Amino acid sequence: MEAFHLTVDGQMRPGSMTMEVINPATGKLIADCPNADAECLDNCPGSETDLVKMGRENAAKLFDLRTAARELL
Numbered sequence: 001m002e003a004f005h006l007t008v009d010g011q012m013r014p015g016s017m018t019m020e021v022i023n024p025a026t027g028k029l030i031a032d033c034p035n036a037d038a039e040c041l042d043n044c045p046g047s048e049t050d051l052v053k054m055g056r057e058n059a060a061k062l063f064d065l066r067t068a069a070r071e072l073l
Contacts (some may be wrong), residue, residue: 006034012057016040024072 005012015034023030044051 001052004031004033006036008022008036008040013040024069 006015007013013034016037016039017035018032019032019035021033022028046054
């Protein structure tokens with residue numbers, strides 16, 4: 001299985017935790033994706049405004065993924 005990393009400030013980082021991604025149709029593991037912990041996020045460069053904007057954009061993307069996943073079921 002391919003290894004995935006986080007990209008923080010242009011640098012590849014492994015992340016401190018992983019999240020299994022499961023194919024809902026087959027129940028098989030697709031990938032282990034890295035998760036960023038609070039320390040990793042605290043060390044991200046960027047202004048407070050940029051970080052809030054990124055958080056909102058990521059939340060919207062996750063909501064869209066959840067909605068799409070529900071439609072598949």
